[in-house]
Amino acid sequence: MSRLPDLGRPPDIPPEAIALATALMESARLHRYAEAGSDGGTVATLEREFARLMGRRYAVAVNSCGSALFLALRAAGVRHGDPVLMNAFTLGPVPGAIDHAGGRAVLVEITEDLVIDLDDLRAKARTSGARVLMLSHMRGHLCDLDALAELCRDEGITLIEDCAHSLGASWAGRQAGTFGQTGCFSFQSSKHVNTGEGGVLVTDDDAVAAQTILHAGSYQLHAQNGTPPPHDVMAEWSTRCGNYSLRMSALAAALALPQLPLLPARVADWNASHDRIAARLRAAPGFALPHRPQAEAYAQSSLQFRLPDRDADAMAHFADQARRLGVWVKWFGKATPEGYSSNPAQWPGADAAEVPRACAIQMTLCDIRLPLGLRAAECDAIADALIEAETATRGQTPRHAQA
Numbered sequence: 001m002s003r004l005p006d007l008g009r010p011p012d013i014p015p016e017a018i019a020l021a022t023a024l025m026e027s028a029r030l031h032r033y034a035e036a037g038s039d040g041g042t043v044a045t046l047e048r049e050f051a052r053l054m055g056r057r058y059a060v061a062v063n064s065c066g067s068a069l070f071l072a073l074r075a076a077g078v079r080h081g082d083p084v085l086m087n088a089f090t091l092g093p094v095p096g097a098i099d100h101a102g103g104r105a106v107l108v109e110i111t112e113d114l115v116i117d118l119d120d121l122r123a124k125a126r127t128s129g130a131r132v133l134m135l136s137h138m139r140g141h142l143c144d145l146d147a148l149a150e151l152c153r154d155e156g157i158t159l160i161e162d163c164a165h166s167l168g169a170s171w172a173g174r175q176a177g178t179f180g181q182t183g184c185f186s187f188q189s190s191k192h193v194n195t196g197e198g199g200v201l202v203t204d205d206d207a208v209a210a211q212t213i214l215h216a217g218s219y220q221l222h223a224q225n226g227t228p229p230p231h232d233v234m235a236e237w238s239t240r241c242g243n244y245s246l247r248m249s250a251l252a253a254a255l256a257l258p259q260l261p262l263l264p265a266r267v268a269d270w271n272a273s274h275d276r277i278a279a280r281l282r283a284a285p286g287f288a289l290p291h292r293p294q295a296e297a298y299a300q301s302s303l304q305f306r307l308p309d310r311d312a313d314a315m316a317h318f319a320d321q322a323r324r325l326g327v328w329v330k331w332f333g334k335a336t337p338e339g340y341s342s343n344p345a346q347w348p349g350a351d352a353a354e355v356p357r358a359c360a361i362q363m364t365l366c367d368i369r370l371p372l373g374l375r376a377a378e379c380d381a382i383a384d385a386l387i388e389a390e391t392a393t394r395g396q397t398p399r400h401a402q403a
């Protein structure tokens with residue numbers, strides 16, 4: 001069997017980005033703020049470009065998506081002990097941001113299509129009294145965002161969108177990250193723009209933008225931001241927001257800027273690979289894939305599937321076998337965290353007992369990353385290896401069904 005491609009390969013850094021970064025290093029001006037004679041440089045340019053791309057008034061560049069989520073919670077008014085709703089299918093940095101802000105995570109169920117359960121959301125909003133929802137578009141799966149936005153309006157909930165996996169995705173023609181008070185994006189290497197580390201927060205709200213700029217740490221040089229709020233709003237918040245030093249470095253912005261125009265081509269590439277492998281798995285026995293509604297335009301840089309008939313031992317056996325055949329499968333039901341943490345039982349401060357259905361769904365859920373540039377034959381080889389792993393480990397399962 002031919003060697004399968006490295007599924008963990010991050011998106012390339014284009015030559016223009018390397019040239020921009022090199023010029024920046026030669027200038028030594030790597031800090032985003034300059035005391036004299038600066039227009040804000042590459043970070044301000046990135047903020048302007050990103051705000052335009054998202055169609056929002058403000059973009060604030062920070063050092064990670066986790067920082068953006070934390071700052072969004074601060075600006076939404078979350079203080080020590082406040083409950084914050086979140087869908088239970090996500091990654092550790094999301095409950096981590098709630099913990100960082102002093103909040104208390106209230107976990108919300110998901111459906112078999114891996115999106116938030118709106119009925120459970122409404123019920124938990126009422127019982128917990130939470131006024132904020134941090135919604136993770138985990139692995140790029142979008143819920144009915146029109147229905148969700150309406151529910152949030154009805155219940156008086158401020159929506160924060162975690163768009164770490166949904167840059168380039170939209171619901172009914174409207175981009176993910178434009179439905180909430182804030183949208184938070186990641187430029188970490190395994191996301192859709194690769195700068196190693198980095199994040200951007202977008203909003204239309206003057207006060208949210210002002211607080212975010214000040215908390216990220218602007219040394220009173222906030223006029224150099226790419227999308228600065230009006231002077232009077234900055235003045236109002238200027239002495240009320242501590243400096244947490246969460247700025248994006250100019251180097252990260254230099255790497256990001258030339259990648260933004262590449263997004264449509266990247267999304268087409270990812271979706272072609274995703275759809276080809278997904279079609280093969282859908283046709284094979286033993287696999288269940290989430291239904292993707294017509295209103296959802298996804299940007300799928302990874303692929304999720306379940307082996308719904310299996311128990312934990314059989315899932316572990318499948319994942320081992322797939323890796324042996326060259327496909328690095330992540331299994332969300334694994335009891336010990338491993339390179340990622342998406343199991344609610346592993347998050348400090350969260351109570352997995354709040355979401356039995358999400359835990360059961362994740363117990364049979366797997367995931368593979370999709371690098372850019374996969375050829376059709378490579379997609380087919382990946383699908384074949386997964387199907388072979390499923391077939392080879394089928395005998396042992398499902399124990400509970402062997403009545």
Ligand SMILES: *Cc1c(COP(=O)(O)O)cnc(C)c1O
Pocket residue numbers: 063064065066067090091093094136137138139162164165185186187188197198199
């Ligand atoms: C990666 C990720 C984050 C955090 O992004 P960082 O930039 O690494 O802080 C948040 N949410 C989800 C769903 C992620 O996958």
